[in-house]
Amino acid sequence: NAGVMQNPRHLVRRRGQEARLRCSPMKGHSHVYWYRQLPEEGLKFMVYLQKENIIDESGMPKERFSAEFPKEGPSILRIQQVVRGDSAAYFCASSPGASTNTGELFFGEGSRLTVL
Amino acid sequence: AQKITQTQPGMFVQEKEAVTLDCTYDTSDPSYGLFWYKQPSSGEMIFLIYQGSYDQQNATEGRYSLNFQKARKSANLVISASQLGDSAMYFCAMREASGAGSYQLTFGKGTKLSVIP
Numbered sequence: 001n002a003g004v005m006q007n008p009r010h011l012v013r014r015r016g017q018e019a020r021l022r023c024s025p026m027k028g029h030s031h032v033y034w035y036r037q038l039p040e041e042g043l044k045f046m047v048y049l050q051k052e053n054i055i056d057e058s059g060m061p062k063e064r065f066s067a068e069f070p071k072e073g074p075s076i077l078r079i080q081q082v083v084r085g086d087s088a089a090y091f092c093a094s095s096p097g098a099s100t101n102t103g104e105l106f107f108g109e110g111s112r113l114t115v116l
Numbered sequence: 117a118q119k120i121t122q123t124q125p126g127m128f129v130q131e132k133e134a135v136t137l138d139c140t141y142d143t144s145d146p147s148y149g150l151f152w153y154k155q156p157s158s159g160e161m162i163f164l165i166y167q168g169s170y171d172q173q174n175a176t177e178g179r180y181s182l183n184f185q186k187a188r189k190s191a192n193l194v195i196s197a198s199q200l201g202d203s204a205m206y207f208c209a210m211r212e213a214s215g216a217g218s219y220q221l222t223f224g225k226g227t228k229l230s231v232i233p
Binding site for chain 1: 158161162166207209222223224225
């Protein structure tokens with residue numbers, strides 16, 4: 001009964017480096033969502049993926065950010081050439097379908113990126 | 117306009133007392149869901165309670181209940197018999213059933229609840 005698994009929990013990068021955040025959804029879930037939480041803020045939607053497909057990336061910054069959810073393996077959120085403003089907690093959530101009885105998303109514990 | 121508004125940045129409550137956390141929302145979609153999540157200092161997001169827009173009765177889950185007033189577009193969270201472990205950030209969120217946002221949760225900015233012994 002493993003929940004949504006995210007790693008690393010904490011990641012420190014220098015400006016200009018790349019950050020890769022991984023998310024394994026709950027067993028049986030094929031829908032993955034990434035959210036970003038800036039300090040003192042609520043979560044903001046970034047991208048919604050199904051296996052091998054990006055369904056909605058309307059919340060993703062136009063540059064440097066990309067996401068994938070391959071047929072095998074975890075979903076990856078990739079941030080290239082990180083800047084200090086990318087410092088945030090990045091949450092992954094999963095659901096069994098686009099909507100469930102409650103529409104509940106099951107969240108991971110988050111990955112906290114710090115850019116020096 | 118903000119879709120989810122939580123007007124209380126911080127709240128204090130005495131242990132064993134009840135507390136209400138406010139949430140108002142804005143949508144023109146007749147079908148939507150409202151959620152409350154708890155985020156303790158450790159950072160994870162914990163689902164607490166859900167209310168559907170067509171639900172006739174207010175949702176309850178243990179010590180949590182949702183005071184749903186549809187005409188006022190409010191979905192306040194009531195925590196009864198507060199415990200020290202309830203100290204956390206609480207987020208209200210909405211999911212609209214149609215359009216581009218039909219799978220997105222829109223979150224408020226949160227309320228920090230502190231339970232005093």
